[in-house]
Amino acid sequence: MTYGAIAELAKQWVEEAGDLLRESLSNQSLKIEEKTNASDLVTEMDRSIEAFFVEKIREHFPHHKIFGEEGTYDDITDMSGFIWIIDPIDGTLNYVKQKSNFCSMIALFEDGEGVVSFINDVINNDIYMGVKGHGVFRNDDQLKPIPDHSINEGLIAISTKMVTKETAITQELVNDTLGVRLIGSAGLEMIQVLTNRVSAYVTNELNAWDIAQGYMMATELGLSFTTREGKAVNLLTKNPIVVANPKAHQEIISKFMKE
Amino acid sequence: MTYGAIAELAKQWVEEAGDLLRESLSNQSLKIEEKTNASDLVTEMDRSIEAFFVEKIREHFPHHKIFGEEGTYDDITDMSGFIWIIDPIDGTLNYVKQKSNFCSMIALFEDGEGVVSFINDVINNDIYMGVKGHGVFRNDDQLKPIPDHSINEGLIAISTKMVTKETAITQELVNDTLGVRLIGSAGLEMIQVLTNRVSAYVTNELNAWDIAQGYMMATELGLSFTTREGKAVNLLTKNPIVVANPKAHQEIISKFMKE
Numbered sequence: 001m002t003y004g005a006i007a008e009l010a011k012q013w014v015e016e017a018g019d020l021l022r023e024s025l026s027n028q029s030l031k032i033e034e035k036t037n038a039s040d041l042v043t044e045m046d047r048s049i050e051a052f053f054v055e056k057i058r059e060h061f062p063h064h065k066i067f068g069e070e071g072t073y074d075d076i077t078d079m080s081g082f083i084w085i086i087d088p089i090d091g092t093l094n095y096v097k098q099k100s101n102f103c104s105m106i107a108l109f110e111d112g113e114g115v116v117s118f119i120n121d122v123i124n125n126d127i128y129m130g131v132k133g134h135g136v137f138r139n140d141d142q143l144k145p146i147p148d149h150s151i152n153e154g155l156i157a158i159s160t161k162m163v164t165k166e167t168a169i170t171q172e173l174v175n176d177t178l179g180v181r182l183i184g185s186a187g188l189e190m191i192q193v194l195t196n197r198v199s200a201y202v203t204n205e206l207n208a209w210d211i212a213q214g215y216m217m218a219t220e221l222g223l224s225f226t227t228r229e230g231k232a233v234n235l236l237t238k239n240p241i242v243v244a245n246p247k248a249h250q251e252i253i254s255k256f257m258k259e
Numbered sequence: 260m261t262y263g264a265i266a267e268l269a270k271q272w273v274e275e276a277g278d279l280l281r282e283s284l285s286n287q288s289l290k291i292e293e294k295t296n297a298s299d300l301v302t303e304m305d306r307s308i309e310a311f312f313v314e315k316i317r318e319h320f321p322h323h324k325i326f327g328e329e330g331t332y333d334d335i336t337d338m339s340g341f342i343w344i345i346d347p348i349d350g351t352l353n354y355v356k357q358k359s360n361f362c363s364m365i366a367l368f369e370d371g372e373g374v375v376s377f378i379n380d381v382i383n384n385d386i387y388m389g390v391k392g393h394g395v396f397r398n399d400d401q402l403k404p405i406p407d408h409s410i411n412e413g414l415i416a417i418s419t420k421m422v423t424k425e426t427a428i429t430q431e432l433v434n435d436t437l438g439v440r441l442i443g444s445a446g447l448e449m450i451q452v453l454t455n456r457v458s459a460y461v462t463n464e465l466n467a468w469d470i471a472q473g474y475m476m477a478t479e480l481g482l483s484f485t486t487r488e489g490k491a492v493n494l495l496t497k498n499p500i501v502v503a504n505p506k507a508h509q510e511i512i513s514k515f516m517k518e
Contacts, residue, residue, distance in 0.1 A: 038411070039437040093437060097414055098456040101440075152297070155356055160419050160439035164430045171423045178298040178352060180419035181360075182441050197357040 006108060007116045007131045013056045014118045014127055017049050017104050021089070021122045025099045032096055041092045046070050049088035053106055057084050064108075069209040079112035079235060087209040091185025099123075103187040105213040109235070114216025119187045128191055130217035136194060145222050146196045148247040154199025155181050157189040162204050169255050173202070176251075190214030193243050194221055200244035200252060202228070208235040214243065224249035228256045265367060266375045266390045272315045273377045273386055276308050276363050280348070280381045284358045291355055300351045305329050308347035312365055316343050323367070328468040338371035338494060346468040349378075350444025358382075362446040364472040368494070373475025378446045387450055389476035395453060404481050405455045407506040413458025414440050416448040421463050428514050432461070435510075449473030452502050453480055459503035459511060461487070467494040473502065483508035487515045 024030065024045045031044040050070040057066055061082065065074040068086035076083060084106060089095050091102035100123040107117035107130075117130040128143075130136040136143045156177040163170050163180075174180055181198055183189055186206055192198040194217055203211075212235055218225040227233060228240040230253040242252050283289065283304045290303040309329040316325055320341065324333040327345035335342060343365060348354050350361035359382040366376035366389075376389040387402075389395040395402045415436040422429050422439075433439055440457055442448055445465055451457040453476055462470075471494055477484040486492060487499040489512040501511050 093414075094440075097437070098440075098451075100456065155352075155443070158419070160417070160422055160433055160441075163419055164422055164433065174419055174423065178356070179443055180441060181353075181357075181443050182419075182439060184414070184438060184440050192357075197359065 003115045003131050004134060007129060009060060010056075010106065010108070010116060010118060011127065011129060013053060014104065014106065014120050017052055017088070018120045018122045018125070018127070020049060020052070021045065021095075021102075021104060030096070039093050041096055042070065043089070043092060043096065045095070046089045046092055049104060050086055053084075053086050053088065067208060069207070076236070079109060081111065083109045085109065085208055085212040085235070087187065087213070090187040090210065091183070094184050101183050101188065102185050103191075105187045105209070107213040107216050109212065109216075112235075114212065114219060117213045117216035119191055119213050119217070121188060121191060128194070128217065130213075130220045132216075132220060136217045136221050138195070143194055143221060146193075146245045148245050149199065151177050151199055151244070151248045151251050153178070154248065155179050155197070157182055157192055157198045157201040159204065162202075166204075167259060169259050170202075173252060173255055186210040187214060190218065190243060193223065194218065199248050200242065202252060203241045205238035205240050207238055211235075211239065211241055218243050222246075226253070228253070230257065262374045262390050263393060266377075266388060268319060269315075269365065269367070269375060269377060270386065270388060272312060273363065273365065273379050276311055276347070277379045277381045277384070277386070279308060279311070280304065280354075280361075280363060289355070298352050300355055301329065302348070302351060302355065304354070305348045305351060308363060309345055312343075312345050312347065326467060328466070335495070338368060340370065342368045344368065344468055344471040344494070346446065346472070349446040349469065350442070353443050360442050360447065361444055362450075364446045364468070366472040366475050368471065368475075371494075373471065373478060376472045376475035378450055378472050378476070380447060380450060387453070387476065389472075389479045391475075391479060395476045395480050397454070402453055402480060405452075405504045407504050408458065410436050410458055410503070410507045410510050412437070413507065414438050414456070416441055416451055416457045416460040418463065421461075425463075426518060428518050429461075432511060432514055445469040446473060449477065449502060452482065453477065458507050459501065461511060462500045464497035464499050466497055470494075470498065470500055477502050481505075485512070487512070489516065 050068045064082040066084045087105040094101040104120045115132040119128040189201045224246045225243045309327045323341040325343045346364040353360040363379045374391040378387040448460045484502045
């Protein structure tokens with residue numbers, strides 16, 4: 001099966017999951033639990049959307065491995081073979097508090113390289129799709145490459161708590177930009193970079209399911225996507241990420257390297 | 260003319276201005292100038308949309324005064340009589356860099372009290388309207404009152420630069436919330452509070468045209484809207500604003516009063 005054919009199939013799942021998520025917003029009695037703290041939530045919809053994707057993958061690709069935020073995963077100790085990475089709802093706090101500004105994401109990696117990826121901006125009904133060698137699309141429109149530009153010509157997505165808790169370098173970085181914008185969903189922040197609405201996204205440590213889908217798309221679009229030290233991302237562990245056009249990326253990495 | 264009749268008329272202007280703004284986004288050669296610095300921009304559309312509103316107001320209400328961001332204003336030394344307050348594009352930096360996340364706003368004040376107000380979320384094609392005594396609407400739907408709740412149960416909109424540059428109180432405030440979200444448009448941040456997507460919006464000093472429209476709507480919806488010291492807003496000068504439900508507002512004001 002070609003990557004394109006896998007993407008066609010997976011797009012149907014993503015659309016169906018989006019329908020379920022939009023319908024769920026009228027559910028007045030959604031079950032919500034705290035995970036690590038009051039801003040780290042999980043709902044019954046996180047679990048049921050993940051189960052939905054897992055069922056589809058098991059049905060069509062019984063030999064592929066699965067790595068999901070809500071705990072559905074095979075024993076994965078390296079990135080060899082085919083691995084699906086699922087974040088059923090990215091931005092669950094927004095899903096609960098805002099009923100918007102969340103997304104649903106899946107990606108397929110082959111031997112450590114992203115080959116198919118989806119980020120569904122559910123409320124705007126925009127499905128972003130990356131297919132290795134074919135580009136990145138918003139619905140039917142192919143995204144254009146981002147012109148290289150400096151961080152002082154653009155906006156940045158970065159967590160306020162990260163800026164206040166971390167070093168002077170992070171504050172200097174923020175002051176070098178035109179301003180901060182923050183949606184509160186890693187997937188949607190990455191979409192902002194992919195569509196050049198912000199010039200960079202800088203994070204503290206994120207898990208594979210938060211970043212794999214944007215990582216695939218950013219790479220396909222020619223953006224730089226590394227750890228804050230400029231190293232290759234390792235999806236088997238947590239990573240603090242910098243994603244940006246190559247020029248802005250280099251500027252940001254250089255700052256962090258001075259620390 | 261009743262407030263309702265004025266609102267019906269002004270809604271047509273707001274709709275027409277929204278059409279012009281959406282059309283302008285395909286203009287590849289938009290003229291952009293810096294005002295005070297690289298993140299404070301004005302475009303030819305700011306000026307032409309303001310001129311459009313001014314023309315409509317002068318035609319229908321020749322005796323009303325006008326106060327506009329782009330310099331169209333009568334000699335206003337007090338808030339007596341009828342005063343229109345215009346922000347043709349709120350979030351001009353987003354308009355230029357993101358082609359989204361901006362709004363267009365006008366409000367009418369009578370003897371210092373907001374009586375009619377519009378915030379047009381142009382890209383989402385959502386027009387928010389407040390009419391004194393009649394409530395606040397998103398298109399045809401009336402907004403519901405916000406349940407009183409604590410800042411630690413919600414998100415906050417606050418500028419990252421403000422958090423990094425100001426006192427420990429501001430950082431403590433941020434840490435008391437579930438997280439920060441920031442669109443980069445005062446009008447749209449206020450819409451987030453009015454629709455309970457964030458629980459509070461806290462600003463540094465803003466001008467009348469940035470806040471008057473949200474001030475009218477927040478008051479109509481029963482939210483608290485004051486300076487950071489808890490004092491009444493004075494639209495003849497700049498104000499650092501706190502807008503929130505009464506409980507969260509009191510918590511925030513109490514923090515700033517300790518400074």
